[in-house]
Amino acid sequence: MKVFSWYDLVSGELDLSKEFSDNSNQLQLFSNGTALTIGAFDGPHLGHKRIFSAVMAKSKLLHGVITFSKLPRAKKEGTAFAGTLSTLSQRLKRFADSGFDFVILIDFSLDFARMSGRAFLDVLSRFLKMRFLAVGRNFRCGYQVDTGAAELSEYAAEKKITLELVPEFCINNERVSSSRIRDYIEKAEFAIAKDFLGYSYEIDCSSFVISEIEKEISESVIKLKSVNGFAQIMPPVGLYNVCIEVLFCDSSGEPKMRSFAGSCEVNPTFLLCRFSCQVACLKVQTIRFNVF
Known part of the structure; x- marks a missing residue:
């Protein structure tokens, strides 16, 4: 899966026919056009996966996601925003696992925020040869959310x-x-969150710093800190059963x-x-909250 920026797209610097020239199948699909979806897709959760399935069903088109490098709500609310369900790297991995060919990342700037819904759709039609679009029924976009289901239907019929x-x-x-899932995480209701997500909630620790490591008789104790605070939503202060994925060196040093x-x-x-570990831990990658 390839990842591009919105700036690359609107500046004319991005030519998908060249980007996919090394893959004859993808190049052929792009010649037919693209099947797209648009959204923040924080999670993503099971509702999002139904939208993804609609896109992936268009087997004769190239499949793409139009999303945000940072959630618009997080930008708008600033420190008042409690946190996301997923980091960008987690979302990108799930897009790739879903089978998408490419992702366009939007930086929710003031200029972008002032763009009308129709102008936004025109960019997708012009530069990505959009032939199919799947979104939720409540989807809205554009300056002052000027484009909803009725406007989308009218635009689609016209184009x-x-x-x-x-x-x-x-x-x-x-x-x-x-x-709703964020609410459940804040209440430590991980079983319901898992039902809604389709998988156990995970904290991405790839950017965390190990500030302390202690080796006790049969276990390792690791203290993790995030330089800029926790980006993801956290459960209440307390002790939880988890699965911890770590990077370590084996006996060969690998x-x-x-x-x-x-x-x-x-x-x-x-x-x-x-956690019980008799090897030298280099980094904690993820923490997955267990459901019993």
Whole structure:
């Protein structure tokens, strides 16, 4: 999967026919046009996956995601925003796992925020040869959210684009949404969060710093800090059963990845991880909250 910036797209510097010239199948698909979806896709969760499936069903088109490098809500709310469900690297991995060919990352700047919905769609039509678009029924875009289902339908008919408005996805009569999942994480209700996400909630620790390491008789104790604070939503202060994925050196000195069952003490400014490990830990990659 290839990742490009919105600036590359609108500046005319991005030519997908050249970018995919090394893959004859993808090049042929792009000649037919693209199947796209648009959204923040924080998670992504099971509702998002239904949208992804609609895009991937268009087997004769190149598949792409238009998303944000940083969630617009996080930019707007600043320090008042409690955190995201996923980091950009986690989202990109799940896009790739879903089978997408490319991602366009938007930096939610003031200039972009002032763009009308129609102007935004025109960019996708002109530079990406959009032939199919799948979004949720409640999707809106553009300056002062001027473009919703009615405007999208009108635009699609005019440009001969196939539009699929995917119904909301519910579990036990509750709509699956990123906001709702964040609420459950803040209450440490990991089982419901897992049901909505389709996988256990994970903290991406790749940018965290190991500030302390202690070796006890049968376990390692590692204190993790984030230089700029926690970007992801955290459960309440407390002790949790987790699965910890670490990078370590084996007896040959080669770095390897391995998962360990352990515990994580969540504090406002740091995480304290304990797990049975008799090897030298180089880095903690992820912390997955277990559900019993």
